[in-house]
Amino acid sequence: MEHLFDPRRGDHAIRLSDLRTSGNAWEPSRTNYFTIYFIQSGSGRFWADTACFDFGPDSTLFFVPYQHIRLTADSPVQGKIIQFHANFLCVETFHAEVGCSGILFNDPYGIPLVQLDEETKVKAVRLIEELSTEHAEQELAFSEVMLAHLKVLLVLATRLKASTTEICVPATHDPKHPVLIELRELIEENYCTLHAPAEYAKLLHVTPKSLGRIVRENLGTTLTELIRARILTHAKWQLLHTLRPVKEIAREVGYTDELYFSRLFKKATGCSPKFFREFETEIRGGSNLSMPSSPSSILDAGGSVDTSSSTKKKSKPTEI
Template structure:
């Protein structure tokens, strides 16, 4: 990881980093690649459209919408015209909603669903509420009055609750992008991945168990989730690996073996491709800036 990029985009309290950051971002033309960050992120798109690429997945978006990013994730935007949007970033030190454990019950629906789509379509009324919440957080961050961090946290929680309710309503109505993962084969695939991700890393194994060809499975995942079976499997593997690195003291080799990697070096390469950093660096850096508090959490 480039040091200058880290200083600019990562939350690090030792360098005076803010646990919550809100700014305006311009997504220019054919390709904008924001630097990776160790924060959760929400992009509030109020005008324009384009394609939101997350790791190996590609998701079209249209305004108004909310785009969701998890820490250390690679993202890319492709827009026909320049779009200015609002982005809020926050670290787990400020609001812990990572790897299936949440201070706010809604968090897993917005950020931590390995089989969902990170684009939440908004109607005009919900978009207006979102705009008000972003404005309230911006005001607290700017004026810095008494207990402004606590007020910012309260507004952020409301924003996440609103996002979750919106996503749930879309799912329940079986309309829009977020509901498309309900295809029967994909529902079965998600269950199977949860059961087998530690040992089955090949899409062909899942296709065989689901009685479809690998080509058919790949087409269904691409059409409905905008990604590949390999990416779905890797996401679940990385979720497990990050949890163990963050919240246990298990050696990297032991964690690799838990999820079916006999070669620790190969696991490290896969992890670095997914996060931009090596497993050992991820553990050391995050544990340091959290003061070791992450190690007191229960095991997965």
């Protein structure tokens, strides 16, 4: 698959390119890079899998490996694209330092966008220019310098988002949605056993229609897709960091039919669970298998959660 990073054919673990698009929808090929879009000018909408959000100038968009990305422009868009593989910077490990994985990447309950203020924008522009220079000139130790610049860029974005965004920010026309906090906790506790939106609506004492509207207006997706995204995040972690059989992982997340689970996984990632595990393990040299199989909780990653809720339960370790 030519669009996937593969060091065996000389691919670089980090790459930069220009972003220019207008009008028609643009759908880049799925990739196993983490991807950052730095929007310098223009506006439009973007899709991260099925979730849809608006974007404008001076914003950064964050996408995870194997994610389906789509972008449409209301006005011509210009910017930069930064892509890096876990071989260059392991987001899961870096998360332990700054929490970027739970805030910028891999948060099914948030919006993968950071709107830059003027001070952060100036710093981000400088860092991206320095990344571009190092990438082009490739002088002594350029990879180490690029890694340092990339880490600072992620830290700046994480700080800004953490300081300006609350968990499950409610829509402007509906200022009170504590149900989203409770829903988040319920999904974390039950995503392996409860897959139907109606089951969560019943636990929250709201109608499925009302709950679906709240999720759509605040998170840009459907409740079905929200639950499914959480299931697949768990499955991807287990496939990548353990040697457990696919059938066992499928059963753990509530699918007794391994073939159905595999079809679901391929639709979400563009590849089968077997290919995902074997390809990533081979190009990482098996380093992924040395990581813990019980990473920190998504609930802890995104910030504090209201513990006064009557539905609050102890959350299981989750994958970020």
